[in-house]
Amino acid sequence: MREPASAYQPARRTGARRAWGTVLRRSAARQDRQIVALAILTVAITALIVAWPEYVPLNSLVVPMLVGSLLLGPRELPWFVVFVLVALMVALAAEPVLEVRTVVAVAILFLLSFIILLTSFRRSRLGVAGALGESMLVDLRDRILGQGGIPDLPPGWYAESALRSAGGTPFAGDFVVAARPRTAERLEVVVVDVSGKGEQAGTRALLLSGACGGLLTALPPADFLKASNEYLLRQEWEEGFATAIHLSLDLVTGSYELRSAGHPPGVQLVAGSGRWSVLETEGPVLGLVEDAQFPAVTGVLRPGDALLLYTDGMVETPRRDIGLGIDRLLGQSERLLRGSFDGGAARLVDSLGSQNDDRALLLVHRR
Known part of the structure; x- marks a missing residue:
């Protein structure tokens, strides 16, 4: 009993x-x-x-x-x-x-x-003590990186994330959080860029990644960015804003919803035409506007299609406009992902963006 x-x-x-x-x-x-x-x-x-x-x-x-x-x-x-x-x-x-x-x-x-x-x-x-304090920092770093681990996906799907921090430090303001709800055949992923870079943004990235990890599967996709925005507003940080792009992908049909909060747009490869197209999304930056709305862009990933989500460090430099950076990303994607998508996220991150800025990229491919 x-x-x-x-x-x-x-x-x-x-x-x-x-x-x-x-x-x-x-x-x-x-x-x-x-x-x-x-x-x-x-x-x-x-x-x-x-x-x-x-x-x-x-x-x-x-x-x-x-x-x-x-x-x-x-x-x-x-x-x-x-x-x-x-x-x-x-x-x-x-x-x-x-x-x-x-x-x-x-x-x-x-x-x-x-x-x-x-x-x-x-x-x-x-x-x-000093040694214990260092081990705590290492543990915090590993937890940030662990949030970006892609969960097991059903056959026919491939996903990979890659992260590089400014100056090669182990702490970054960019991070990826991915999860699969237990009650649905969906993949929920968010790519976030916290204000600042490197170790300066590492502590804020840790707090926000933990919050995102809890909210990602606890709320409907339409409410995730709203809840994240309210969380940042409550923190009242001096640099308390962040950009994010949220993907909710149906692993059975391939249909997806994409919502952005002041983030660079995602890009999709349509296998039938062999072309990459930009998915224009709109939404305010997280942590600045109360009761913000984040409209969704919908689409379908068919066999052979791919989707890239990334942070501005991949496409923006002090001497180059973000539009030119996106064009360069599309060109490098056509060249580096031709024939094989395995390891493609790491290849793209290593070949693009500024070494003085954090960079993160998520690649999703339907085989």
């Missing part, structure tokens, strides 16, 4: 608290072991300096200080730096004569400790 909700909900919350408490205790125990190990290392190096000053220089104390800056949290690190400086004073007291070289070494150590303390104070805003 199934227990009532009132019985198992408190148990579930209690289990979550216990699991979280276990994680915190393990983290604290690991931090304590690291502090003890670093203290032992510092004492050992100090003893070596006192015993053999001609072989072990004072600068050897830089080693535990730098290792501590990587492993220790912002609360423990300042105290450990003070401990290392005390060890330095002990080693310095054992010096029979203070030479100029020794004074310079001590000055360098104090300068490094000052830099590490400044770094620790900046990390205190995040509350984690």
Whole structure:
């Protein structure tokens, strides 16, 4: 017999608290072991300096200080730096004569400790150690890229996305989110360009990609861009706008709906004629206008047809109008996708656009 909700909900919350408490205790125990190990290392190096000053220089104390800056949290690190400086004073007291070289070494150590303390104070805003903070950033980057993974498609369909960030950094303001609703044979994809570029737009892109991932299959296609626009308006960011293009594709019939929010138009290859055509779409930029409307452009992908969605970094440069960029995209698509569409998104992204701007492209092909 199934227990009532009132019985198992408190148990579930209690289990979550216990699991979280276990994680915190393990983290604290690991931090304590690291502090003890670093203290032992510092004492050992100090003893070596006192015993053999001609072989072990004072600068050897830089080693535990730098290792501590990587492993220790912002609360423990300042105290450990003070401990290392005390060890330095002990080693310095054992010096029979203070030479100029020794004074310079001590000055360098104090300068490094000052830099590490400044770094620790900046990390205190995040509350984690350096190595853990870097792993968190890597995880955030992987989550942005993971949102663009194309779900499994039925036979006869091929889809691929490609992303390149400005300057080759792992964070970008352009991203792709794709999903398949469980209740319908549809593919829902949105290509978004957040204001800014590179790591400057990476945090906003992460928040917006998470919101898009939740809204994409939870709402009807006609309401997705409206909800995304309301989400951005609520954030009240200084650069809180973004362009987007949303594709809702029926994987049975090939019919699609395309809606744009201030985004460059999609392009479609009609296999019967062998020509690429521009799908003109209209709609305001996300995050600027309340109660915005996003009219749809409809069409059908028949066997052999293909569809490209992209960001402005693919077609716009400071010296070239976006219209000329779209013409160049069509020409490169005819050349690079001739004969095989596999890997075509990556080939197009690598051959087009500006290296100083984020670039994203989605390719959908019906075989």
